[in-house]
Amino acid sequence: MSVNKITLPIIFMAILSVAAMIFIHINEASLISFPVANLVPYVSISLVLIIIFNLSMRQALTMYVASIIALITIAHFYVIPGLKISDEQVKLVANTKHLLLSFIALLPIFGLVKIPAHKIFKSIIYLIGSLITWGFFSFLIAKMELPVIKLADNMFSSIGMISPFQDIWFSPLQFALIGMSAMTLLILVIKSSNNIYLLAIAFLAAFAIAHMSSLSIILFAILSSVLCLSSAMISSRNMAFNDELTGIPGRRSLTHYSEELSSQYAVVMIDIDFFKRFNDKYGHDAGDDVIKLVASKIAKTGNRGRAFRYGGEEFTLVFDGKLIDDVRETIEDLRVQLESYPMAIRIQRRPPKSASESRNRRQTPVKQDIVKVTCSFGIAESMLGSSDFKAAIKRADSALYKAKKGGRNCVRTAQT
Numbered sequence: 001m002s003v004n005k006i007t008l009p010i011i012f013m014a015i016l017s018v019a020a021m022i023f024i025h026i027n028e029a030s031l032i033s034f035p036v037a038n039l040v041p042y043v044s045i046s047l048v049l050i051i052i053f054n055l056s057m058r059q060a061l062t063m064y065v066a067s068i069i070a071l072i073t074i075a076h077f078y079v080i081p082g083l084k085i086s087d088e089q090v091k092l093v094a095n096t097k098h099l100l101l102s103f104i105a106l107l108p109i110f111g112l113v114k115i116p117a118h119k120i121f122k123s124i125i126y127l128i129g130s131l132i133t134w135g136f137f138s139f140l141i142a143k144m145e146l147p148v149i150k151l152a153d154n155m156f157s158s159i160g161m162i163s164p165f166q167d168i169w170f171s172p173l174q175f176a177l178i179g180m181s182a183m184t185l186l187i188l189v190i191k192s193s194n195n196i197y198l199l200a201i202a203f204l205a206a207f208a209i210a211h212m213s214s215l216s217i218i219l220f221a222i223l224s225s226v227l228c229l230s231s232a233m234i235s236s237r238n239m240a241f242n243d244e245l246t247g248i249p250g251r252r253s254l255t256h257y258s259e260e261l262s263s264q265y266a267v268v269m270i271d272i273d274f275f276k277r278f279n280d281k282y283g284h285d286a287g288d289d290v291i292k293l294v295a296s297k298i299a300k301t302g303n304r305g306r307a308f309r310y311g312g313e314e315f316t317l318v319f320d321g322k323l324i325d326d327v328r329e330t331i332e333d334l335r336v337q338l339e340s341y342p343m344a345i346r347i348q349r350r351p352p353k354s355a356s357e358s359r360n361r362r363q364t365p366v367k368q369d370i371v372k373v374t375c376s377f378g379i380a381e382s383m384l385g386s387s388d389f390k391a392a393i394k395r396a397d398s399a400l401y402k403a404k405k406g407g408r409n410c411v412r413t414a415q416t
């Protein structure tokens with residue numbers, strides 16, 4: 001068992017959440033009529049569970065747990081009746097909700113974002129970021145009097161319901177946050193550009209927290225849970241089916257995919273040339289860099305080709321519905337592209353001889369080198385009346401062998 005990257009921020013959040021709840025309980029329990037204290041065991045137990053799942057490296061489970069807890073906690077919050085309070089108390093309750101929901105909203109987010117453990121500072125930025133986002137959204141909605149909100153208000157009142165946009169709580173603190181909010185939003189957008197779930201949840205959280213209505217909170221709870229669950233499913237599927245080094249589908253995916261193929265397809269086996277020599281000269285890490293670069297190029301092959309890492313320095317391309325003649329040109333183009341692509345790799349240096357040499361090295365950037373790599377290709381196609389994919393792979397492998405024998409950096413087909 002080892003502490004993975006998101007464990008420490010979660011522990012940090014757990015301590016903050018429990019401390020905040022105890023504080024709220026001590027200070028406001030007499031003013032509010034629902035038992036805030038009930039949430040303490042919920043959140044504490046759930047955070048302990050999250051930490052345990054994280055310690056056992058079950059990140060997908062962590063996300064499931066985080067999202068289910070978000071749902072249960074919010075449901076608990078709103079199912080408990082008896083909010084008979086004065087105006088002053090409404091404000092206090094609103095404050096309590098803001099605080100609690102900020103933490104709860106952050107749980108799934110922290111389940112999704114892999115923040116390096118040593119950067120607890122980053123967690124604080126995310127916390128402040130989501131609070132500022134909330135400030136920005138409530139300001140926008142409350143102050144701009146968007147026509148769409150009036151429309152929604154009318155719609156809700158016409159069916160006898162209270163609009164979630166009514167009585168938006170708006171404090172002077174939000175004014176102070178507005179200047180910074182645009183910047184924070186921008187940072188959130190940039191940081192989460194390849195994590196659409198984070199972005200969606202941050203926005204939903206901001207929306208829900210800004211409105212403080214059961215409807216928007218429930219909407220948030222449902223949507224964030226769905227987003228977390230789907231993210232968990234996608235990430236566990238990716239973990240099982242994608243190759244760890246290159247990120248492209250691995251051998252297991254290929255087997256899966258072969259079962260969905262039509263009766264006509266072309267399959268290409270690709271192998272990096274003289275890779276052993278390359279590894280010996282530049283080191284294993286540089287070898288890994290090359291495998292990643294080659295994989296990214298192969299994955300971009302057009303003509304509706306699907307790329308897989310077959311294993312080691314071998315890749316497979318599958319063209320469903322195509323035959324050798326349909327893909328020959330595509331593969332020749334890919335070969336030329338790889339051959340002429342200058343790859344930047346990090347060069348490993350020999351171990352430092354002394355402490356002072358080691359210090360000096362840390363100040364100089366890691367050396368890079370530009371290398372050229374070539375690949376050999378073997379193409380085969382499905383046999384009439386046979387759906388045996390393994391046999392097609394074997395034929396492509398034999399064609400690849402011919403390409404290696406024929407001098408490498410060339411394409412051979414199972415026919416020739």
Ligand SMILES: Nc1nc2c(ncn2[C@@H]2O[C@H](COP(=O)(O)OP(=O)(O)OP(=O)(O)O)[C@@H](O)[C@H]2O)c(=O)[nH]1
Nearest residue numbers: 271272273274275276277279284287288312313404
């Ligand atoms: N860096 C790195 N090397 C790998 C990986 N998988 C396999 N290899 C290395 O790839 C090399 C493959 O070598 P060989 O099968 O002898 O073939 P080759 O040197 O490419 O020669 P030809 O295929 O005949 O052109 C071996 O040295 C493996 O250790 C990997 O994931 N990363």
